[in-house]
Amino acid sequence: GENMLWGGRFTGGLDPLMVQYNESIFFDKVLHKQDILGSIAFARANCKNGILTREEFEAIEQGLWQVEKEWEEGTFNIISGVDEDIHTANERRLGEIIGKNIAGKLHTGRSRNEQIACDMRMWLRDELRKIEAHLVSFLQVTAARAEKEMDHVMPGYTHLQRAQPIRWSHWMLSYGFAFAADLERLREVIKRVNRSPLGCGALAGNPFHIDREAMAAELGFEGLLWNSMGGVADRDFVTETLQWGAMLMQHVSRWAEDLIIYSAAEFGFVRLADAYSTGSSLMPQKKNPDSLELLRGKSGRAFGHMAGFMMTQKGLPSTYNKDLQESVEPMLDHVKTVADSIQIAEGVLATMETRPDKMRAALDPFMLATDVADYLVRKGVPFRETHHISGRCVALSEQTGIPMNLLTYEQLKGIDERFDEDIAETFDYEKSVEMRSAQGGTSRATVLEQIKVLREMLA
Numbered sequence: 001g002e003n004m005l006w007g008g009r010f011t012g013g014l015d016p017l018m019v020q021y022n023e024s025i026f027f028d029k030v031l032h033k034q035d036i037l038g039s040i041a042f043a044r045a046n047c048k049n050g051i052l053t054r055e056e057f058e059a060i061e062q063g064l065w066q067v068e069k070e071w072e073e074g075t076f077n078i079i080s081g082v083d084e085d086i087h088t089a090n091e092r093r094l095g096e097i098i099g100k101n102i103a104g105k106l107h108t109g110r111s112r113n114e115q116i117a118c119d120m121r122m123w124l125r126d127e128l129r130k131i132e133a134h135l136v137s138f139l140q141v142t143a144a145r146a147e148k149e150m151d152h153v154m155p156g157y158t159h160l161q162r163a164q165p166i167r168w169s170h171w172m173l174s175y176g177f178a179f180a181a182d183l184e185r186l187r188e189v190i191k192r193v194n195r196s197p198l199g200c201g202a203l204a205g206n207p208f209h210i211d212r213e214a215m216a217a218e219l220g221f222e223g224l225l226w227n228s229m230g231g232v233a234d235r236d237f238v239t240e241t242l243q244w245g246a247m248l249m250q251h252v253s254r255w256a257e258d259l260i261i262y263s264a265a266e267f268g269f270v271r272l273a274d275a276y277s278t279g280s281s282l283m284p285q286k287k288n289p290d291s292l293e294l295l296r297g298k299s300g301r302a303f304g305h306m307a308g309f310m311m312t313q314k315g316l317p318s319t320y321n322k323d324l325q326e327s328v329e330p331m332l333d334h335v336k337t338v339a340d341s342i343q344i345a346e347g348v349l350a351t352m353e354t355r356p357d358k359m360r361a362a363l364d365p366f367m368l369a370t371d372v373a374d375y376l377v378r379k380g381v382p383f384r385e386t387h388h389i390s391g392r393c394v395a396l397s398e399q400t401g402i403p404m405n406l407l408t409y410e411q412l413k414g415i416d417e418r419f420d421e422d423i424a425e426t427f428d429y430e431k432s433v434e435m436r437s438a439q440g441g442t443s444r445a446t447v448l449e450q451i452k453v454l455r456e457m458l459a
């Protein structure tokens with residue numbers, strides 16, 4: 001311990017396994033740029049309040065850019081066992097470049113507790129904005145495809161049993177709106193991520209009148225965290241991101257599951273592009289929807305990070321505890337999983353072939369049984385009665401093996417004399433779909449309206 005930046009009070013060395021156990025440099029090094037920017041803002045503020053002279057600030061700023069250059073060029077040499085985390089590594093290197101006398105002033109009034117929170121928030125804010133763009137792009141593909149493939153009519157399912165005919169576009173938009181709600185939530189999350197903890201100190205605040213507003217503005221934050229104890233302890237911005245992404249991945253997973261089913265030969269509604277499928281090492285004929293299976297599978301990982309990190313935090317006493325270091329890896333992994341998954345989903349959707357003939361072939365006349373009941377409703381018969389009458393038509397069809405739409409007019413009349421010859425027009429899938437014309441339904445006009453509403457949500 002005595003060699004570390006914090007080693008003044010220590011006389012003994014750390015247990016070698018403890019050194020490894022404690023160090024976070026091998027994952028938090030991805031925050032190098034945020035750490036450098038945060039340090040420059042902090043030094044500038046400490047110059048403004050007289051802690052650093054102009055010359056000292058300039059030396060620190062130049063030195064920090066030099067350190068950043070080494071990270072970017074891949075020449076930064078991490079000293080294992082010394083560079084505990086990204087903050088100590090950068091400060092150690094700064095000292096070597098500009099001398100310890102000046103570098104040693106950088107950390108005046110500052111704690112790594114505020115520093116790590118600051119770095120993570122900046123990094124996450126930027127990544128979430130990229131994810132927002134991926135999500136918008138995915139939804140644009142959804143809307144475009146829904147517009148283009150409006151004429152495809154397919155079975156809609158409940159309990160995975162054929163239920164009523166729907167437009168394929170209606171299916172796509174059903175998930176589209178779930179993802180659009182994810183987009184709305186994401187925009188809310190970003191606001192809370194993007195608040196500055198800088199100037200909170202270790203827990204009690206900064207004793208040198210540091211200009212927190214100026215540092216926040218320099219770093220692109222949209223506001224401050226208003227309590228220094230909360231500011232260093234708060235990982236709700238990570239939890240909220242994990243929860244947000246878990247719900248998104250739940251949507252992704254169900255979307256993928258539907259498409260896995262639709263791509264099976266027994267359905268055959270869709271065919272994945274080669275770019276998103278793989279073969280079997282044994283069975284030459286196989287083309288497997290691995291992309292969709294991974295989307296489904298990776299949702300478990302997202303839920304795991306969410307539950308795991310909430311577990312980490314429960315029961316922590318107030319302000320900073322080292323347990324919080326366990327927030328970094330789930331955040332990094334989760335952001336990658338979510339960002340990659342949205343892009344893969346978009347790729348799958350953009351390149352997938354649809355088979356409207358197969359969709360149509362999967363429709364069967366029983367899916368119009370509700371329409372038969374609705375036909376009699378329009379003749380003034382109470383729905384509970386029409387439901388029963390239509391059920392008897394289904395039963396007759398099943399008993400005789402005659403498809404419901406081919407039952408003769410006399411057979412139908414025999415079940416209920418209120419059937420007229422115009423019942424024949426009911427056995428039309430396109431018509432059935434067009435009847436659902438109240439807002440949010442599967443008719444052409446209402447699907448077009450959905451596309452318009454969805455697009456507005458992307459702006």
Ligand code: ARG
Pocket residue numbers: 024028085112113116320322324325326328
């Ligand atoms: N590496 C730490 C983290 O990720 C930040 C350092 C704070 N450490 C400390 N002993 N106060 O949370």
